[in-house]
Amino acid sequence: MTNKFAFPFFNLFFMLSVCGIANGQTVEDKPIFHYSVMDAMRNGVYTGALTIDALAAQGDFGLGTYNQLDGEMVALDGVFYRVAPDGGVAKAEAQRKVPFASVAFFKADQVFELTNIQNIEMLQQEIMRRLPSKNKPYLIRIESVFKELNVGGANKLEAKDTTGLAELMKSRPLYKKQNVAGTIVGFYHPAYASGIDLSPFHFHFISNDKTYGGHIVAGELSSTKIKVSIDEKPGYQLMLPEDNKTFNRPWSTPDKTKGTY
């Protein structure tokens, strides 16, 4: 093939790739990309080698944390945010690394509105009732105004600190805000995935004005409508940290009874 013909072919392939329709599959059809596992966090693995830049190629919607627990991660509409340990929100630097994250490309396949929901527990119960299957993972995007929302952050750790997550979470910083409008970036994970991530739900939040966010601990909802969009995914693509001594050493048996962080 001469250059004359090779060039247009390359361009066409490039366009298909960018549009995400190479191999007849859209990016929204891809599984959830999961970096590391919650059991690693439960066993004190807080450093990874994956950058935000690399993660962004795997999804436009997701959550996670940053190395040494230096902030919480929320990704919405392709923008990756970092909620710093002091509660401040900013766009994450492209080269900042994560020890744990899950992302995917969001495309709603079901949208519904809920009313008369008083708190996060009720909200989760209502969503649970409407999931087509309890055995598939889902992305869950929730837009509403919250009467009060409590989010948790993390305190940045020393590089060698491998204290388990359950112990660390006893002293995690908590931030409370009233009358806040924003989006919950959430996941439903089936019970069998509880070693990979929190099951059944893992919710992070980012306010519309991008000044408040984090891991949702508790919340009360206003009487306003709640818009819920869900996106069923076909499974998981799991990537584990490489050359990571803390990840590779033996772990204690994880306590699966802990539903929170």
Ligand SMILES: [Zn+2]
């Ligand atoms: Zn979280």
